[in-house]
Amino acid sequence: MNAAYFEFVRIRFLTMLAYRVNYYSGIIVYAINIGAYYFLWKAIYGSAETLAGFTVEQMTTYVAVSWMARAFYFNNLDREISNEIRDGSVAVQMTRPINYLMVKMMQGFGEGVFRMLLFMVPGMILATLLFHVTLPTDPMRWIVFFVMIWFSFLINSQLNILTGLFAFFVENNEGLMRMKRVLVDLLSGVIVPIAFFPAWGRAVMDWLPFQAITYLPSSVFTGRTTDAETWHALWIQIGWFAVLVVPILLMWRSARRRLFVQGG
């Protein structure tokens, strides 16, 4: 059974590999992205040594690693799911003896692994050469970081699945998907670290799952957290992962009763 799910990872990976054109341009564009934010932050810092507890070096590292992590956890599961619901092919998938949502998760993972190997690793090397990125020397930090971006992937995919499943309940969830994407980029800390938000903003963010996607793993990577804080961050991620399983299952259960295919 598990072998079947693994096949989905493999197939998606190979499909992505077949469309390599995306990736050649992708590395360059990710580097440009990091570069632009690097200069933006440098201008923001001006002559200041630290802002919101970040030194310039930590900020550079934060920007680089956040974009790289995004390459890994980012996927379009929401779009894929809602397309399959709208064109009705989800019905065929439901008749198969495997869990549809697990299949989606595995496909997302295949995509993530592809991006990690072909975007993240070369991109990170490029960014390290171009900008003052300081990589952690403690091997433990690397291990924890990879565990954490695995949870970033899980949580982000869960949010995507939730957004995608809305297509069962509304005729068009295009706007919802776009809103989610914008919110994730802003509130997860890719664009601006949560520490920069005003106090009330931070207080709100503590109760939302978004910070678990980028801010927590990237903070750990930059070495700003103590050991205790690192473990605490990991627990927050595990907690959100567990919590988000509930609405997905509830939605999936009620969705199956009301599949409505438009023009199908």
Add this chain to the structure above:
Amino acid sequence: MRLSRLGYTFGLFKEYIANYVKVKLTYRADFWVEVVSDLLFSLTNLVFIFIVFQHTPTLGDWSESEVVFVYGYYMIAQGVFGAFTNLWNFGDRYIIKGEMDRVLTRPAHSLAQVMLENVDPPSLVSSLVGLGIMGTAWAKLGLTFDWYDPIVLIVMVLGSVLIYTGIYVSLAAISFYSDAPTGIIPLMYNIQNYGRYPIQIYNRGIRFLLTWVLPFAFVGVYPAMFFLEAHRDVFMAWMTPVVGLIAAGISLAVWNRGVTKYRGAGS
């Protein structure tokens, strides 16, 4: 001949808009959802600016209101562009699924048809909001208002929109040559965001890239420099419509050549 053809295309435009309205009346909620999601996107960008300026008084030598002003301009151009050029899934829909077959059997110019089939008027709401933001920043900065400013603004916005359209049409036309769905377009979308920050903060390489290679800086900071007295650079500002016409011309040539390479999806 050419003029009557232009008139014909405009006639089609009216028909497509009428059709669009009919479709949207069926999915009425979508219209508002789209408007709200567009505005939310702009709001997050403004939030970024406001958050940043809580930690620093200036960005380079640009004040908060000046940066907001540039962003307001950017929103206007972005809104108009989004309304008329909506080619995000061009490769998937027209090349891979082969809808281009249908387009090519019709007499109107293929690019005009593709653009008209994807008109997206809700996007214009963000232009209005952008105008409001720019106006607010204008008042806050105490800039003078000359009689010709509205006319210049319209010319600048048209130039900026042509630049965007040119770049994205050229990129979409790449799909004619390569079968793979190109991920370039969504990624390009990331780069275009940098045009709205003061170009002076970047290093020479990126500045060159954003000015002459992917001229996104002409959709934001350069044209705004016509109005911002502290950063006035009339020459670069007036390059906006020039670069716009060049970009549009190139893209039309790329498209026309690309169409001849279209082989159909084999279905």
